[in-house]
Amino acid sequence: MKIGLRTIKTVVACFFALIIAQQLELLYYTAAGIIAILSVGNTKKSSLNTGISRFVSLAIATALAAVIFNLVGYTPLGFTLYLVVFIPLTVRFSLTDSIVVTSVLVTHYLLEQNFGWELILNEILLMAIGVGVALLSNLYMPNLEKKIKQEQETIEVHVRQLLLDMADDLTRTDKEDLVDSCDILLESIDYGQRQARMHQENQWFEENWYYEKYFIMRRAQVRSLREMILILKQIQIEEAWVADLRILLTTAGETLSEGNDGVQMLRNIDLVMESYRLKPLPKNREEFENRARLFQCLQIFKNFIELKAEFTMQQ
Structure with missing residues (x-):
């Protein structure tokens, strides 16, 4: 006991x-x-x-x-x-x-x-x-900051892996069920946010909500990824069409970190979106629907990066 x-x-x-x-x-x-x-x-x-x-x-x-x-x-x-x-x-x-x-x-x-x-x-x-x-x-309370930082690192490792798994899944016909990975991540983020709130409430005079805001930002990002995964499951399109998105997801998976402001990634996303606009129009309804879903995923991914960029600007 x-x-x-x-x-x-x-x-x-x-x-x-x-x-x-x-x-x-x-x-x-x-x-x-x-x-x-x-x-x-x-x-x-x-x-x-x-x-x-x-x-x-x-x-x-x-x-x-x-x-x-x-x-x-x-x-x-x-x-x-x-x-x-x-x-x-x-x-x-x-x-x-x-x-x-x-x-x-x-x-x-x-x-x-x-x-x-x-x-x-x-x-x-x-x-x-x-x-x-x-x-x-209650004057003595253990310092939770080290534990919170460890939780941040763990969450970032899992988010990076999720992005890489999404990139690999783009060209597969038997797509993995990555929704469960998102749900597990959201549970970890909720736990981290509770620890962050407790850490702040143990400070008498310091008003610094950085850690709690960080976990709120990551939660919103993971929800964006979850939405992307559900849409990507419905996409059946030639590999050439998803190549740019795959590169974006892979790059994000390799570079995502607490210190990365995402500004360069937003530029890359804008370039890809512009290249999509310049491509020939779809030839049939199926191709139109697949490309519409692909463009929707790109928009959601842009929101994913913007969440981090806005968070960095506010600090």
């Missing part, structure tokens, strides 16, 4: 929250440990946002419960009415993650049957200790 870093931090946060709350002789001190467990997030920013929402939620819940309990009484009915009003409010203000934690603290008012300042301070301290210890435990 493998114990992850988050599990260790959660256990440590709970332990220290319990010790601190107990030493301060707070009522229901175990609640501090529960709050700590529920407040350890995946990233630094998510933990901070969770902590803030917990305090806002506690303020709303305390005011609401004070009104309802004083009107209806410290009874199960009073607590039920509190939930009827409180839950929609948390949904309205996007505080739903705090419903359970805050409501547990509200039960302390119910059990003690008062809203004295000492009890209110007790609940605030329980929340502060639980949230504060959770935030401290």
Whole structure:
């Protein structure tokens, strides 16, 4: 059984929250440990946002419960009415993650049957200790940048191979099913983007969304290639007609990289498109449809390269 870093931090946060709350002789001190467990997030920013929402939620819940309990009484009915009003409010203000934690603290008012300042301070301290210890435990986060770069390299290797496979497939009658390769690539890109987002959310002050934008760009590119593959399956045309596209795909497969801006490739695509326009008109319907599909593929491939060129210009 493998114990992850988050599990260790959660256990440590709970332990220290319990010790601190107990030493301060707070009522229901175990609640501090529960709050700590529920407040350890995946990233630094998510933990901070969770902590803030917990305090806002506690303020709303305390005011609401004070009104309802004083009107209806410290009874199960009073607590039920509190939930009827409180839950929609948390949904309205996007505080739903705090419903359970805050409501547990509200039960302390119910059990003690008062809203004295000492009890209110007790609940605030329980929340502060639980949230504060959770935030401290999340100050250390592993640096995901190396892992993200490795994921980038892996994805680029697979995209290059996909382009080369598409080039080889152009002249084959028994075309390979490369759609599955695209779907696997899209899963890898989604994973890389999640890692990139976590990396950014672990930076307190640096706003650099380069990695996430990179994976968004690659996803759009792979979707373009997937669209090309589906069209190429329908093309049955002489090799001379697909020779230029094959060269373009092969060149892209050999030169694709994070640093390649694609400008030269766009020039090459424009030259090929111009050469297609100068060729003799199709002789029959079948030839017309095949050439139309071929031209459509070339347009999609141009969009594939433009995505990278635009991404490079924006950095």
